[in-house]
Amino acid sequence: MEQQKLPNATMIIVLSIVGYLCCCLAGLGIIPSAIALVMANKAQKLNNENPELYDNYSTIKTGRIVAIIAVALNVIMIVRWIYVVATGGFDSFQEQYDEMMRQIEAAQ
Numbered sequence: 001m002e003q004q005k006l007p008n009a010t011m012i013i014v015l016s017i018v019g020y021l022c023c024c025l026a027g028l029g030i031i032p033s034a035i036a037l038v039m040a041n042k043a044q045k046l047n048n049e050n051p052e053l054y055d056n057y058s059t060i061k062t063g064r065i066v067a068i069i070a071v072a073l074n075v076i077m078i079v080r081w082i083y084v085v086a087t088g089g090f091d092s093f094q095e096q097y098d099e100m101m102r103q104i105e106a107a108q
Contacts (some may be wrong), residue, residue, distance in 0.1 A: 003055035006043045012036045012063035019070035027078035033070035040064035 019033025043060045051057070084090055 003057045004053055006047055006054045008039050008043060009056050009059040009063065012040045012043065012060060012067070015039070015094060016070055019074065020066060023041035023070060023073040026081050027074045029070055030074035033067045033074060036063060036067040040067055047092045056061055066080070083091050 013036075015032040015036035019029040019031070019036060022032070040060055040063050046056075046065065047054050047057050047060065084093075087090030
């Protein structure tokens with residue numbers, strides 16, 4: 001029997017990479033990376049049911065690993081933003097920014 005490709009392998013890779021790239025945007029990358037992780041887990045279950053039927057399992061594994069890393073980074077960023085907001089760190093950041101802008105305007 002001819003081997004088939006697991007569904008959504010390319011989409012899993014793309015969503016994982018997008019989630020990884022968006023991790024610095026206050027954790028917004030958790031959405032595509034979580035979707036990629038769910039899709040990869042479904043494809044993994046499908047492959048485990050009949051492994052000799054599919055030939056692109058390595059692509060799914062790669063996408064799953066990247067999605068796990070992206071989810072972890074996004075969770076860290078979300079926790080960091082919660083900490084910054086809770087401790088008032090954003091206010092001090094804003095004060096520093098305002099002071100820099102005043103110095104730039106004064107130099108001109």
